[in-house]
Amino acid sequence: MSEPTEIRSQPVIAKVRRTVLKAGGTLLISLLAPLPAFAAQILAVRVWPADEYTRVTLENDTNLKTTHFIIKNPERLVVDVEGIDLGPTLKSLVAKIQSNDPYIKQVRVGQNKPNVVRLVFDLKEEVNPQVFTLAPVGEYKHRLVFDLYPVNPPDPIAALIEKGQWSLDVPPDAMPPPTAEVVPPYVEPKSGRPPQVTRMLTIALDPGHGGEDPGAIGRGGSYEKNIVLAIAKRLKAKLEQLPNMRVMLTRDGDYFVPLQVRVQKARKVQADLFVSIHADAFVQATANGSSVFALSEKGATSTAARWLANKENAADLIGGTNIKNHDKQLASVLLDLSTTAQINDSMKLGKAVLNEIGGINRLHKGAVEQAGFAVLKAPDIPSILIETAFISNPEEESRLNDDAYQDRMADAVAQGIRKYFAKNPPLAKSRMM
Template sequence: MPHPLTVRPQSLNSKSRRTVLKAGGALLISVLAPGAAQAAQILAVRVWPADDYTRVTLENDSDLKTTHFTVKNPERLVVDIEGIELNPALKELVAKIQSNDPYIKQVRVGQNRPNVVRLVFDLKEEVNPQVFTLQPVGNYKHRLVFDLYPTNPPDPIAALIEKGDWSKESPRDIPQPAPDFKPVPRPDTRADQPPAMAEGDKNNSKSPAPPAMTRLITIALDPGHGGEDPGATGRGGSREKDVVLSIAKRLKAKIEQQPNMRVMLTRDGDYFVPLPVRVQKARAVQADLFMSIHADAFVESSARGSSVFALSDKGASSTAARWLANKENSADLIGGVNIKNHDKQLASVLLDLSTTAQISDSLKLGKVVLGEIGGINRLHKGAVEQAGFAVLKAPDIPSILIETAFISNPEEEAKLTDDDYQDKMADAVLRGIKKYFAKNPPLSKNKLT
């Protein structure tokens, strides 16, 4: 007698036989080709080289498991990606490494063993690699990210001095400030020490006293978004990250033509900078002002006009301001932050230390800048708005966020991509900066620790 759980094929009806045959066929396929149906597909590869770091992103249709290690002499980073086969999209990575990449010399891609692809990055110098994954967000699917940071990053103030043309002049050679703003003397001014005299002047006892040394005013300009985070996109295809970088560079050039001013850009190319890092960069160079530059977007294409925002410690000044702050604060999710290494403690400290004085100064700055912008474009709101923007939370730097226009409005998108409008916007912001300092001269300050 057969076992009670044994079922003979003859006893099955035709429908049951088909079900059993299908199940057996599926089991046979899975035994013969394990993982074939589950192999992940690389959909796109992107490379974002910058002086700060180089980012390599692999976008794929599922979460990937990786292992990595570095090798010395010569410097290399080796990454093994499990569960994938080499495909044309992944092979494109080789051609995407540029010769001027600061950190990657070249990359080699190969099938190391079945279901494992190996990437070997030949490096130009020693790096501190961060390898992490990002869950789907916005228009992106799963992402595997390699951030290659230099082991010995440059000093931010040294880099600022190196990039400025004025650095070739001695402090006494700096031109005197324009009449409408008066910087205060440096705390280390030594008025009793005359400048070195030329050979023919050594016997001239009536040499005039040297002009008082004035301290440089440092302005941090923050072009929003960048790299993996394109920001808003207009109907014509214009991307916010490109427009605001162009405006920021124009403004930087105009500011550096002013006496006693220098500029630090939080990014000077197409790469992503996390929101807290933007604040850190401004504080590292002891910035006197922080200005984040954006190009707004809204679900209705009819929305138009320029705006200026400051930080609020009492909630948003309007529903629209709260909505915009939430959207801008999500930039780290889109751009991609390594959560394990994200300095949450620093972010909370910056939040807690935001002071009433900082907000008061920010509102003063915002008011004069908004007034100047109103001369070249319609204003979306006639007053400075406030909300909890993460990028404005430097506790000791007056900080504003400028929405130059609505990129989602076809007319304003055309303006934002126009050289003349970008120039006028930069001029307007500069006038606002000069008016602010005319009434609020920068204080002497010691180096931050």
């Protein structure tokens, strides 16, 4: 009886074996088959128009690959972004282009082909586009950035000429030779006569952060970039009321300016002073007071100063710069022999300003501190960085948003600058027109 049973079982075993092998083969094929592609998610779109350039940012959850090209007559920039599908967030970019944008007339977006979205920027003039990606940093995820620079960029000296400020210089042939002789910026009036013009003084004011880089954010939601720009504009107006002074802002709107570009702008207009304006933040809300900093060649004067310099120097990472175009020229001038003299003059300027600020707010430190701030590294311009107050302190944040406090802060800095020049007249020099 057992033998027939064994014979009948063989076809059943073979069938089971074939079923198992078939199932295994199907599983193997499914494992080897390519998985369906998942499109990246566009998290936010932002547009930062300015006279210097317009920036468009796409924030997303992964790194994106792009190709771009220019089409002439009329001027257009075409960008193909791979790995994404057209969604509502990206569509919202169309409405974010304003009529007063200096360089973009409008933008059109469409699904060019599966997983590829095409952006077409209709331009108002010829531009030099820079398209690059930024790795996650701070609160930001991956970013795809389009910086649209005009082929003919605005000249800061031309802007001063347009305002009627540059032409007020004494003609070069009427100036003393550029020697060690010092001259006052102006002669105080005698017997009611108007002051005698010696030469114009150029002040570069640098409102920190801007655009993609908000700077510190207060507990009440205040952005450092907005507060310091407001203070800088007030200070500009007050300085321009003093005899023979003109002022250049490194930024006059909400857009990002790399640290080394801020220094280059000051040198471009041959500034006599550089004043960077900030509003500090700390992990503890109790931190308070105003501070003034100068550059240091030998390291920071305190751990807090070093920490702050490192934080401010990270602005380029947050604001986002195109590494390929990063200007390394600044590094070559940092060891200039004039650096020591610059730091000495910066300390004098810092003390004059700190003394005035102490009259309207508590000082965080009673002396000018020093650290390696990248934005203070112009070797030929006395430069200071002012932390007007702690935006992370609720009381000081409220004060920083108050028009009257902003005005008093601007007054104090202006008086500090005036008193610095009264005791430290600048060298006579001819201006390159």
